[in-house]
Amino acid sequence: MSDVDAIVVGSGAGGLSAALRLTQLGASVLLLEAMPSFGGYMNPFSRKGYTFDTGVHYLGKLAPGGSFRQLLEVLALDKEIAFAEIDPQGFDRYMFPDFELRICKGRPAYEERLHTLFPNDTKAIQAYFGVIDRLLSAFSDPHGPPKTWLDRIRYIIRHPVLMKYHSATYQKMLNGITRNPRLQAALSAHCGNSGLPPGQASAFVCLMLLDHYMEGAFYPKGGSGAMRDAFVAALTRNKATLKNRTPVTAITRKGDRFIVSTGQGETFAAKTVISNVDPLIAFRQLLDPEIIPRTIKKKIARMTPSAGAFYAFIGTSLDLPAAGMTDANIIHYADMDINRNFAAISDRKTSDPFPYYFITSPSLKDPGGGHAPEGRHSLEIISGVGKDHMFKPWSGIASRKRGDAYNRLKEEIGMSLIRSAERYLPGLRRNLDFVEFATPLSNAYWVNSFEGCNFGPDQTPRQFGPGRFVDCKAGIEGLFLVGAGAISGGVLSCIASGVWAAQQAAEFLGMAS
Numbered sequence: 001m002s003d004v005d006a007i008v009v010g011s012g013a014g015g016l017s018a019a020l021r022l023t024q025l026g027a028s029v030l031l032l033e034a035m036p037s038f039g040g041y042m043n044p045f046s047r048k049g050y051t052f053d054t055g056v057h058y059l060g061k062l063a064p065g066g067s068f069r070q071l072l073e074v075l076a077l078d079k080e081i082a083f084a085e086i087d088p089q090g091f092d093r094y095m096f097p098d099f100e101l102r103i104c105k106g107r108p109a110y111e112e113r114l115h116t117l118f119p120n121d122t123k124a125i126q127a128y129f130g131v132i133d134r135l136l137s138a139f140s141d142p143h144g145p146p147k148t149w150l151d152r153i154r155y156i157i158r159h160p161v162l163m164k165y166h167s168a169t170y171q172k173m174l175n176g177i178t179r180n181p182r183l184q185a186a187l188s189a190h191c192g193n194s195g196l197p198p199g200q201a202s203a204f205v206c207l208m209l210l211d212h213y214m215e216g217a218f219y220p221k222g223g224s225g226a227m228r229d230a231f232v233a234a235l236t237r238n239k240a241t242l243k244n245r246t247p248v249t250a251i252t253r254k255g256d257r258f259i260v261s262t263g264q265g266e267t268f269a270a271k272t273v274i275s276n277v278d279p280l281i282a283f284r285q286l287l288d289p290e291i292i293p294r295t296i297k298k299k300i301a302r303m304t305p306s307a308g309a310f311y312a313f314i315g316t317s318l319d320l321p322a323a324g325m326t327d328a329n330i331i332h333y334a335d336m337d338i339n340r341n342f343a344a345i346s347d348r349k350t351s352d353p354f355p356y357y358f359i360t361s362p363s364l365k366d367p368g369g370g371h372a373p374e375g376r377h378s379l380e381i382i383s384g385v386g387k388d389h390m391f392k393p394w395s396g397i398a399s400r401k402r403g404d405a406y407n408r409l410k411e412e413i414g415m416s417l418i419r420s421a422e423r424y425l426p427g428l429r430r431n432l433d434f435v436e437f438a439t440p441l442s443n444a445y446w447v448n449s450f451e452g453c454n455f456g457p458d459q460t461p462r463q464f465g466p467g468r469f470v471d472c473k474a475g476i477e478g479l480f481l482v483g484a485g486a487i488s489g490g491v492l493s494c495i496a497s498g499v500w501a502a503q504q505a506a507e508f509l510g511m512a513s
């Protein structure tokens with residue numbers, strides 16, 4: 001049994017950043033990853049000369065001074081990863097039945113755009129951005145995060161916006177600002193990035209998601225794999241031990257050490273463990289129940305996972321620019337009421353058109369990045385299938401072993417997604433050079449997310465802030481949680497959780513200055 005300062009379980013954005021920060025702070029680190037490749041949702045895959053991203057399509061806060069850039073500076077990766085900016089005039093094109101909204105870079109420009117589209121709703125638009133401002137001011141409170149109960153009470157008194165909306169859905173918050181259904185649609189357009197419709201998503205999560213891209217949207221040059229590779233190279237330079245194909249099967253405690261067991265029958269010991277495993281799996285399947293406090297067991301028993309996605313990964317000979325596609329993402333909503341689009345996903349029959357989907361093209365976002373063979377393009381089309389999806393009977397069966405009936409169903413649903421997307425890319429079906437579909441079961445298999453969920457626990461009001469693991473603490477001394485289950489889903493939050501957990505782990509080890 002070998003001993004290190006810290007064991008990091010899982011190599012998604014959270015695990016890689018925790019491991020890297022710990023090495024910078026002087027800790028010896030062992031990182032254990034179940035899959036052959038590192039990166040989790042930052043791990044791309046290649047087929048027939050095309051490379052596809054699984055969970056990184058665009059990132060915000062990367063302009064100079066932005067919080068993502070600052071984190072990369074802390075990790076000494078800011079010069080190792082380059083980013084291409086997506087069209088600042090409109091990086092997201094939201095397509096409603098009778099209008100298009102392009103979210104653009106720069107808050108004044110975006111507000112102006114909304115005022116032009118909704119000239120009679122000036123006050124509502126101002127009120128909406130007022131809420132964002134008050135929230136940003138609460139989250140960047142100069143007194144820092146509250147540590148004691150008294151601090152918490154003072155913090156809430158200083159920021160009444162927290163009290164007003166902490167338990168509100170985004171829809172409830174919007175209803176208090178405007179009843180204009182078109183304006184509600186425009187202000188909710190980006191909500192899909194939370195994985196939930198506005199009627200269920202936390203108001204705070206959706207407000208922060210809009211703010212996330214207000215200083216522009218960026219795509220890593222070379223794709224998500226280039227980001228992952230920069231982390232792995234830095235970890236190797238810093239002499240961390242990285243082991244892939246090493247699933248962790250149990251974590252327990254002996255004296256002042258955690259004992260981590262793997263599927264290969266090895267055991268490792270460390271004073272601190274950082275888990276990048278979905279908390280619904282870590283607490284239910286990996287951690288010794290004897291060491292989990294009752295309060296955490298109760299919290300986990302109440303937690304619900306986010307929904308998974310359905311993906312079409314496409315290599316095409318279609319001339320995408322000629323068809324009108326740019327580096328901007330296209331997001332289709334069949335109904336102006338976004339809640340109805342989400343409800344319709346669960347009700348749709350196999351070959352029905354998709355009520356909403358997201359189209360993005362790595363080869364257009366990063367033309368020199370080797371995402372597709374010369375003269376071809378790569379496309380990713382993503383939608384939902386609802387939590388009670390029809391692939392569930394094949395849960396637990398390994399990838400490529402689910403048999404013909406699963407493959408036929410996947411093919412039928414996938415082709416109807418492509419047919420739906422032909423609204424924006426006519427002729428796509430006649431120009432398919434490569435197609436592969438993926439379901440929530442693919443997520444469950446490749447990143448070990450609970451039931452194939454996209455963003456860890458659902459991003460509802462109850463599972464935001466203290467309802468999640470926002471301080472990265474697992475309730476067990478020396479054990480920290482990072483990734484989508486900690487602060488929130490999204491690459492930036494996961495990296496932030498990694499850096500924050502590493503700092504706390506280093507203090508626990510007596511190393512941090």
Ligand SMILES: Cc1cc2nc3c(=O)[nH]c(=O)nc-3n(C[C@H](O)[C@H](O)[C@H](O)COP(=O)(O)OP(=O)(O)OC[C@H]3O[C@@H](n4cnc5c(N)ncnc54)[C@H](O)[C@@H]3O)c2cc1C
Nearest residue numbers: 010012013014034040041055057058248448483484490491
């Ligand atoms: C379809 C989709 C699109 C997205 N688009 C964007 C986007 O454009 N921008 C953005 O910012 N975010 C996006 N996200 C969200 C973002 O990708 C994720 O929130 C983030 O990457 C998750 O990182 P994580 O740290 O939680 O780790 P994960 O990526 O979940 O990785 C966890 C890792 O732990 C490993 N692991 C699990 N269990 C074990 C075990 N027992 N032993 C060893 N290893 C284990 C897994 O194999 C995996 O490698 C998207 C997500 C999805 C699903």
